[in-house]
Every structure is written in C-alpha cells, then in structure tokens.
Amino acid sequence: TLFCPSFCPQPGSIDSNNQLFAPGGRLSWGKGSIPAPGDVNGTGAESPVSWGGFWKGPRGLGAGQRLILVLPAVKQEPAAPAASPKPTLxxxxLEKKSKAIIEEYLHINDMKEALQCVQELGSPSLLYVFVRNGIESTLxxxxxxxxxxxxxxxxxxxxxxxxxxxxxxxxxxxLEIAEDMEIDIPHIWLYLAELITPILQEEGIPMEELFREITKPLVPIGKAxxxxxEVLGLLCKGMSQKTAGKLWRDGGLSWKEFLPEDQDVNKFVTEQKLEYTMGGDSSDTPSCKELTSEELCKQMDKLLKENPNNQRIYDWIEANLSEEQVSSNMFIRALMTSVCHSAIVFENPYRVDATVIRNRAKLLQKYMRDEQKELQALYALQALVVKLEQPPNLLRMFFDALYDEDVIKEEAFYKWESSKDLSEQQGKGxxxxxxxxxxxxxxxAEDESDNN
Structure with a gap:
C-alpha cells in the first residue's frame, strides 16, 4: 500500500496494517460521497486513481497494491433555497375573484372560459367559497x-x-341559513332546487349521495x-316521472330518512303526488296535458337549448305527451322547427351547423316514421326559412344535411317539390x-345509381 503525495501533501500516519491516512482524515471512501481522486471538480472525469481506490496512474505500482486516501470532510455549501410555491389565496x-368569474360567466355564458378561470384560482381547499358565492349571487x-x-x-x-x-x-x-332567508325569499326552496338539479340531470353526483348530504342540516328542522x-319536481319536468322514480328507487332512498318520525309516510307521498318514487306501474302518472302548438314549440326550444342528450328528450316526450299527440302533424312540425332553428348559426351570411343535425338525427328519425311525416317536417322547415326572410342558400344547406344523415329520403323531397297544397304555398316559389x-x-345521383 503506497502513499501518493500529490493527493496527500501533509505527512500521514501509518496504521498497523501499513495503510496511509491523510492527516485529520478517517477511513471513508464511499461511492458518490466525494469526487474521485484527480476529479477535483467533481465532474466524474477519468482520474489516475479508480473509483475503488486502485491506482492506475504512475508506473512502478505493483499488481494488487492500492492507495487508500481518507480526505478531510468536504465542507458543503448550503443548498440554494427552493423557489417558493405560488402563495395560496x-x-x-378568493371571494373577490370568485365574484368576478361568476359575473362574467352569467353575462357571456362561456363555460370553457369559466372552467379555466376557476382552475387557475389554484385553491382547491377554498373552492367552497366559490360555490357559496355562486349560489348567493343567483338566488x-x-x-x-x-x-x-x-x-x-x-x-x-x-x-x-x-x-x-x-x-x-x-x-x-x-342551506343552514335557508330557513331564515325564506322570510325575504319565499320561493327559496324552488330556487335552491334549480341550482341543485343540473348536477343530477348531468349525472355529476348520484342521487342517493347528493340527497343524503344536502339534507343533513335540514332534517332536524323539518325542511328536508x-x-x-322541489328537486324531484324539476327532474320530472326535465326527464320524466318514470326516470326520476327509478333514480330514487335504484339509490335505495326512503322517505322515512327525511320525514319526522311521527309523520305518516303514505299520507305524505299521496298528498305530494310522489307515488312514482314508490314503484308500481304508470297508473301513478297523471294524464298528459294537451299542449298547444306554441307551448310545444316553446318546450322543445327549451330542451334543445339546454343541450341535453336525446334520451332526456325522449323521456320528456314520453312523460308529457300522449301517443296521439306524438303521432300528430303538429308535434312533428314543432320538433322539426325547434331542431332546425337550433342548428342555425346566426352570422352574416346564415349557415347551418351540420353537427347539430347529425347529433339530432336519431331524435328526428324516431318520430318521422313514414313519408307523410317527413313531408310535414319539410313543410315546417319551409315555414321557418320563410319566417327568417329566406336567407340565401340556407334551405339548400338544410336539405344537404338532412339527406346526408338519412333524416329525409328522396321520395319525401320529391313529394315536397311537386306539392300543390294551397296551405303550404307561402314562399314556396x-x-x-x-x-x-x-x-x-x-x-x-339517382340516374348514376340506376346505371350502375
């Protein structure tokens, strides 16, 4: 075992095994603990001494001989302080920023922008403030x-x-102060239901979990x-009694959970017309009210504007319209008018968003069961375009989209073209x-198909 003066300039001491120690040092040579001898900058470059202490450099060192250096402990510089994280609001x-986001969203209704702004608040443990402000500001x-x-x-x-x-x-x-607020806002329970119902309609939270959580502060005061x-009433309007009742039963909910112990459940269910939550057949469902053409169009417009999936519209139609109404020309015309109106992009010039027609194709096909219904749909589209004062190329764009999505077939287009019905002649030319x-x-295209 040899001593290397280039690494140990001070005389060292020899132990009983004739091994050399650097002055003030200790036997400590660990991989990665200090730079290898000769690697004075700690870069890991090749050095005369291997990283196990075996000498590779000067000639004359016998095989098996090794140099052991124990260097004084290197003084480590204090680590630079880590960049401080973004301070939590x-x-x-957060309340101030929340109010600004909410006001902008309610003014321009830009969902994407609102979602991004809330995400950028960066305070997940304080977002209950945003929820509270959102409810307060819209009540x-x-x-x-x-x-x-x-x-x-x-x-x-x-x-x-x-x-x-x-x-x-x-x-x-x-909710904890809602009963006190009822004095100034008599319809507060309906208004709260309007804020809560969308999360059920969009399947954001299961009904059983939501109902049990939101009623915790209300059960003791008899307001659950x-x-x-109110929430179930809105669900029935937006979906159907059948769907709302199924959600209730599938969640294992019972009115006993929410009523005072001394209140008769069956009497409550009957008085509130909640039989649909108890199961049974559709005899619990009240008879469907006959809607006028105007009322039907208004309801269809509302459903389409809220942009629900087609199933929710099927549910509403099933719950609110009789079979006779659904098979009527009035219903077909109202549905076609509402769907086509929702597909118009009101820019200059007007254009048709073919994606809307594609998404609603199955909805239209479900109720346009024959050529006569398709003809009625085309009459409704004609009336809509005439009402809009015949924007250039708009009808052609609708015809293309309806044909491409198999909503209207060739025979119905030809029948509309040759129709002489006097009641449908306004704007026909x-x-x-x-x-x-x-x-x-x-x-x-038909001729080419025949030739092929």
Missing part, C-alpha cells in the same frame, strides 16, 4: 341564471376541479322534504328556386 381574495336572479350556475358547478365537479366535499360545504353554508320535493341545384344533383 386568502379567503377574502334572486332569473331561473336561467340559476340553471346556468348549477350547470357550471356540475361541470367543475365532473372535471375534478371542484371536489364533492367542497361542493357540499359551500352548499351547506347556504321541502327541498327534495322562392324556396324551390333556392334548391334547384339540390334536385338536379339528386336526380343525377
């Missing part, structure tokens, strides 16, 4: 504002930005059923002229 700051506004706020909260929960715990906490802070009856190229193409 105080509750007061005395319009129904549309409350529904929009409810949809935003639902999307935040589904995106994972807002935890269910934070959602419940913000809602609970309002007041809120739940201009409409026909605007789709001349469509019918030319249709006939040529």
């Amino acid at each position: 105080s509750e007061e700051e 005395e506004r319009s129904t549309i504002s409350r529904e929009h706020m409810g949809v935003l909260l639902c999307h935040l929960v589904k995106a994972g930005t807002l935890s269910k715990e934070q959602y419940y906490k913000g809602l609970r802070e309002i 059923t007041t809120l739940l009856v 201009v409409a026909l002229k605007s789709v001349t190229a469509f019918f030319t193409w249709l006939r040529e």
Whole structure:
C-alpha cells in the first residue's frame, strides 16, 4: 500500500496494517460521497486513481497494491433555497375573484372560459367559497341564471376541479341559513332546487349521495322534504316521472330518512303526488296535458337549448305527451322547427351547423316514421326559412344535411317539390328556386345509381 503525495501533501500516519491516512482524515471512501481522486471538480472525469481506490496512474505500482486516501470532510455549501410555491389565496381574495368569474360567466355564458378561470384560482381547499358565492349571487336572479350556475358547478365537479366535499360545504353554508332567508325569499326552496338539479340531470353526483348530504342540516328542522320535493319536481319536468322514480328507487332512498318520525309516510307521498318514487306501474302518472302548438314549440326550444342528450328528450316526450299527440302533424312540425332553428348559426351570411343535425338525427328519425311525416317536417322547415326572410342558400344547406344523415329520403323531397297544397304555398316559389341545384344533383345521383 503506497502513499501518493500529490493527493496527500501533509505527512500521514501509518496504521498497523501499513495503510496511509491523510492527516485529520478517517477511513471513508464511499461511492458518490466525494469526487474521485484527480476529479477535483467533481465532474466524474477519468482520474489516475479508480473509483475503488486502485491506482492506475504512475508506473512502478505493483499488481494488487492500492492507495487508500481518507480526505478531510468536504465542507458543503448550503443548498440554494427552493423557489417558493405560488402563495395560496386568502379567503377574502378568493371571494373577490370568485365574484368576478361568476359575473362574467352569467353575462357571456362561456363555460370553457369559466372552467379555466376557476382552475387557475389554484385553491382547491377554498373552492367552497366559490360555490357559496355562486349560489348567493343567483338566488334572486332569473331561473336561467340559476340553471346556468348549477350547470357550471356540475361541470367543475365532473372535471375534478371542484371536489364533492367542497361542493357540499359551500352548499351547506347556504342551506343552514335557508330557513331564515325564506322570510325575504319565499320561493327559496324552488330556487335552491334549480341550482341543485343540473348536477343530477348531468349525472355529476348520484342521487342517493347528493340527497343524503344536502339534507343533513335540514332534517332536524323539518325542511328536508321541502327541498327534495322541489328537486324531484324539476327532474320530472326535465326527464320524466318514470326516470326520476327509478333514480330514487335504484339509490335505495326512503322517505322515512327525511320525514319526522311521527309523520305518516303514505299520507305524505299521496298528498305530494310522489307515488312514482314508490314503484308500481304508470297508473301513478297523471294524464298528459294537451299542449298547444306554441307551448310545444316553446318546450322543445327549451330542451334543445339546454343541450341535453336525446334520451332526456325522449323521456320528456314520453312523460308529457300522449301517443296521439306524438303521432300528430303538429308535434312533428314543432320538433322539426325547434331542431332546425337550433342548428342555425346566426352570422352574416346564415349557415347551418351540420353537427347539430347529425347529433339530432336519431331524435328526428324516431318520430318521422313514414313519408307523410317527413313531408310535414319539410313543410315546417319551409315555414321557418320563410319566417327568417329566406336567407340565401340556407334551405339548400338544410336539405344537404338532412339527406346526408338519412333524416329525409328522396321520395319525401320529391313529394315536397311537386306539392300543390294551397296551405303550404307561402314562399314556396322562392324556396324551390333556392334548391334547384339540390334536385338536379339528386336526380343525377339517382340516374348514376340506376346505371350502375
């Protein structure tokens, strides 16, 4: 074992095994603990001494001989302080920012922008403040504002930005004082239901979990059923009694959970017309009210504007319209008018969003069961375009989309083209002229198909 003066300039001491130690040092040579001898900068470059202490450098060192160096402990420089994380907003700051986000969202209804702004708040443990502010700021506004706020909260929960715990906490802070607020806001339970219902309609939280959480502060004061009856009422309007009742039963819910112990459950269910929550057949469902054409169009417009999936529209139709109404020309025309109106992009010039027609194709096909119904749908589309003062090329775009999605077949288009029905002649001449190229193409395509 040899001594290397280039690494140990001070005389060392020899131990009983004739091994050399650097002055002030100790036997400590660990991989990675200090730079290898010769690697004075700690870069890991090749050095005369291998990283196990075996000498590779100067000639004359015998095989098996090794140099052991024990260097004084290297003084480590203190590590640079880590970059401080973005400071968490105080509750007061978050409340101020929340109000600004909510006001902007309710004004322009830009869901994507609102979701991003809430995410950028970066305070997941304080988002109950956002929930509380969202509810407070819409309680005395319009129904549309409350529904929009409810949809935003639902999307935040589904995106994972807002935890269910934070959602419940913000809602609970309002529910705990709702009974006192009832003096100034007599319809507060309906308004709260309008804020809560979207999260059930969009399947953000299961009914059984939501109902049991939101009623915790209400059961002791006897207000739990007041809120739940309002929520279920809105669900029945937006979906159907059948669907709402199934959600209740599938969740294992019972009115006993929410009523005072001394209250008769069956009497309560009968008085509130809640038999659909107890199971049984559709005899519990009240008879369908006959809607006028105007009322039907208005309801269809509302459903389509809320952009639910087609199943929710099927459910509403099943719950609110009789078979006779559904098979009527009035219903077909109302449905076609509402779907086509929702597909128009009101820019200059007007254009058709073919994606809307594609998404609603199955809805239209379900009720346009024959050529006569398809003809009625085309009459409704003609009337809509005439009402809009025949925007250039709009009818042609609709015809293309409806044909491409197999909503209207060739026979119905030809029947509309040749129809002489006097009640359907308003604007027919201009409409026909605007789709001349469509019918030319249709006939040529048919001829090619026959030849092939």
